[in-house]
Amino acid sequence: MDDRPRYMISVAAELVGMHPQTLRIYESKGLVRPRRTAGNTRLYSDSDVARLRLIQRLTTELGLNLAGVERVLALEDELARMHRRLDRMEREMREAVERVHRQYRRELVLYESPRHPIPRK
């Protein structure tokens, strides 16, 4: 995803329907980290905007305060990481079983007795 810094604060605020000052507060609390231009103007990327929308949902819709938002975002990150880890582990384990199958099939061919042919499926 193209995620370059794009929107200055008034545009970003407009996009998510928030007060520009609110965005500055969020940054001061470390909830979003927009880039800055050489002239120190904030520039929000698309993922910054997405994060703002997420924060908005947590505050206005669910009523969390900013401390809660911070904690929830961290936990959701951790949850997402764990989910990926779970998927990866499932895949790796499946591959491990497959490797064992392949290895033994090779050995069976090597050691096969002519009088006891191995049934092929």
Add this chain to the structure above:
Amino acid sequence: MDDRPRYMISVAAELVGMHPQTLRIYESKGLVRPRRTAGNTRLYSDSDVARLRLIQRLTTELGLNLAGVERVLALEDELARMHRRLDRMEREMREAVERVHRQYRRELVLYESPRHPIPRK
């Protein structure tokens, strides 16, 4: 763990260092669910008290509001469940590999050629 309802509200509040009224508020928001006696008196179990301590850490130490506490508790539950699931999956997959090994070892014994003994470790 023995988790019978034990402490009435003044005792539970004393145990965790909170105002009894605060405990009533928490219940009204569904954060804890103490049992009641026939006379409608709240009785808090040890796990209720533990939960109160957890809530206390989130509110006083981290500064969450109650909406945040509710959300965080839910996420931590989910995280714990996922962790158990991960452990279980790891074990099951390990057993699956082991099953494949055992199965092929049996077949190798059956089909083994006298002139090509299978090396044992």
Add this chain to the structure above:
DNA sequence: AGCACGTTCACGTGGCGTGAGGGTCC
């Protein structure tokens, strides 16, 4: 009868959103 329980209402504080004031950069 007394004490701790129950509920409901009122008050104070603090967090957070909103706006204004004043300076700086294009």
Add this chain to the structure above:
DNA sequence: AGGACCCTCACGCCACGTGAACGTGC
């Protein structure tokens, strides 16, 4: 020179904790 940016300060509202008032159960 104007407009949007920067930051800081002040106001208002609402959530939450605390306490009081009043009724009920042991």
